[in-house]
Amino acid sequence: GMDVEGEGRKREAPWKKMSKEELENQYSPSRWVVRLGAEEALRTFFQIGKDATLRARAARRSLLDVPYGEGEAEKLDIYFPREASGGLPFLVFVHGGYWQTGSKDTSAFMVGPLTEEGVAVVIVSYELAPKGALDRMVDQVTQSVLFVQTRYPGNQGIYLCGHSAGAHLAAMTLLANWTKHGVTPNLKGFFLVSGIYDLEPLMHTSENVPVLTSLEGAQRNSPQWHLETAAPTPPKDLACHILVVVGQHDSPEFHRQSREFYQTLLRGGWRASLEELQDVDHFEILWNLTQKDFVLTQIILKTIFQE
Ligand SMILES: N[C@@H](CC(=O)c1ccccc1NC=O)C(=O)O
Numbered sequence: 001g002m003d004v005e006g007e008g009r010k011r012e013a014p015w016k017k018m019s020k021e022e023l024e025n026q027y028s029p030s031r032w033v034v035r036l037g038a039e040e041a042l043r044t045f046f047q048i049g050k051d052a053t054l055r056a057r058a059a060r061r062s063l064l065d066v067p068y069g070e071g072e073a074e075k076l077d078i079y080f081p082r083e084a085s086g087g088l089p090f091l092v093f094v095h096g097g098y099w100q101t102g103s104k105d106t107s108a109f110m111v112g113p114l115t116e117e118g119v120a121v122v123i124v125s126y127e128l129a130p131k132g133a134l135d136r137m138v139d140q141v142t143q144s145v146l147f148v149q150t151r152y153p154g155n156q157g158i159y160l161c162g163h164s165a166g167a168h169l170a171a172m173t174l175l176a177n178w179t180k181h182g183v184t185p186n187l188k189g190f191f192l193v194s195g196i197y198d199l200e201p202l203m204h205t206s207e208n209v210p211v212l213t214s215l216e217g218a219q220r221n222s223p224q225w226h227l228e229t230a231a232p233t234p235p236k237d238l239a240c241h242i243l244v245v246v247g248q249h250d251s252p253e254f255h256r257q258s259r260e261f262y263q264t265l266l267r268g269g270w271r272a273s274l275e276e277l278q279d280v281d282h283f284e285i286l287w288n289l290t291q292k293d294f295v296l297t298q299i300i301l302k303t304i305f306q307e
Pocket residue numbers: 027028029030031042045096097098099102163164165166
């Protein structure tokens with residue numbers, strides 16, 4: 001009905017009526033790609049990411065493999081604008097790959113157009129499953145944000161961007177207790193791209209192997225679940241804007257996840273918006289960020305520079 005309060009909370013989750021095969025399908029983004037076959041889409045995605053990373057390293061001043069923690073995987077790359085002077089805005093990017101694949105070394109998609117406009121870009125690696133556990137990955141992303149704030153205290157804002165499973169990890173930092181860490185990062189915005197916010201349906205797919213072992217663990221690592229049950233209060237100044245964005249050709253379950261997370265953010269008093277980007281799939285929505293005139297590149301730049 002029209003009762004926004006009741007939507008999505010009292011109603012039975014639609015995925016619970018799906019067969020295992022249907023869930024598997026809904027949570028396999030490559031199967032929804034319209035222009036390429038599934039395998040070719042994934043290959044193209046990683047190739048474009050690798051090329052963009054090589055270009056970024058050749059064309060921009062960078063600091064590579066900077067440790068933000070003790071762990072072997074706890075490394076990040078920082079790419080600077082050509083004319084870097086004084087305080088810069090920073091975009092911190094968390095890659096996807098269902099917590100099992102991906103790397104900072106294939107994920108510097110947006111470095112070209114953003115550094116061109118004066119944004120420093122940080123690409124984060126974290127410890128993948130099976131070695132890494134979700135709680136640990138969430139902590140690592142939190143640590144990477146703390147690292148950027150501590151190293152660049154004069155920054156003109158930190159914007160956290162994540163794709164797919166990386167959007168999940170980025171969204172989890174909305175729940176971080178910064179007081180506990182002793183540093184409050186100058187977080188000004190979130191760009192959550194084709195993300196997953198409720199992990200419970202994934203427990204019934206092969207993608208869960210080996211990250212989700214219990215319902216309790218799935219809930220503990222679901223920003224959707226936290227916002228619905230504990231309702232953490234948003235920062236008082238509401239300076240932080242959260243953009244939830246999904247591609248037209250993402251699966252219906254990915255659309256539902258984005259929509260419900262956005263609605264839950266609004267109910268909780270966060271400043272959020274939802275965008276469905278026309279004519280892009282789960283992978284194009286990210287690889288198009290290599291292009292300055294792509295609508296999401298423009299949205300990101302506008303968000304960073306209007307504030
Ligand atoms: N096996 C997955 C792979 C995948 O979902 C993926 C690959 C690269 C970057 C992000 C991805 N999705 C979520 O993290 C698929 O069917 O597309």
